[in-house]
Amino acid sequence: GAVVSQHPSWVICKSGTSVKIECRSLDFQATTMFWYRQFPKQSLMLMATSNEGSKATYEQGVEKDKFLINHASLTLSTLTVTSAHPEDSSFYICSASLRGRGTEAFFGQGTRLTVV
Amino acid sequence: SQQGEEDPQALSIQEGENATMNCSYKTSINNLQWYRQNSGRGLVHLILIRSNEREKHSGRLRVTLDTSKKSSSLLITASRAADTASYFCATDGTGTYKYIFGTGTRLKVLA
Secondary structure, eight states, rough: OEEEEEOEEEEEEOTOOEEEEEEESSSSSSEEEEEEEEOSSOOEEEEEEETTSEEEOOTOOOTTTTEEEEEEEEEEEEEESSSOOOOOOOOEEEEEEOTTTOEEEEOOOOOOEEEE | OOEEEEOOOOOEEESOOOEEEEEESSEEEEEEEEEEEEETTTTTEEEEEEEEEEOEEETEOOOOOOEETTEEEEEEEEGGGOOOEEEEEEEETTTTTEEEEOOEEEEEEEE
C-alpha cells in the first residue's frame, strides 16, 4: 500500500531557531501533500496544501512566512517552522494523495515539535 | 476551520458494549473517512466511504453515510479496551482533494 514517511518523529529545539520536517511518499508520486497541526486534545487543523512545483496554498490564519513549505519533487514536501517559539510546540502531520486520484489520504506518522 | 463536528465529544463504555460516534459536516463531499488516533500517536485509517455509498463494513466497524443529512456514523461492535482512542471523521469537499477533520470523539473502553 501507499506509505508516507515523516521525519523526524520528534524534535526539541530552542526558541528562535528553525526546524525542518520532511514528508516523503515512499512508493507513489504525490502531486499534492497536506500539512496539519494538532494541539493537545484537539483535532487536526489543516495548515496548507503543498503542490509540487508551485507555491503552497495556506489556510486562513496560517502565517506563510513562518511556516515555509517546499514541494520540490513528486515524493518530498518539507515544512520549515522558522524562528520557532514555545507556542509553535505541536504535533505536525502530513498527508499525501495518489497522483490524479483524490480519494484516500495517506498520513505520515507525525512529528512532535517541542520548542523550549 | 473545522468541517465537521462529532458527537459525543467523549464516550466511556464497558468492554463488550457497542460504541456509536456521529459526524456531521457542512458542505457537499466526495468521500468521508474515519481515522483512529491513539494518544500522542499518528493516525490509523479505518474506513473510506464514498458519497454514493450508504454503508460499509470492516470487521467490527460499520460506517453509514447520509448525504441528505450531511452526517455519518461509526459503530464499533463488541468493543475492547484496545479500542480506547480518539476517533475522527474527515471529509473532502467536492472539487477539492484536501481533507478537513471533525472535532473528534474520545472513546474510553473500560475493561
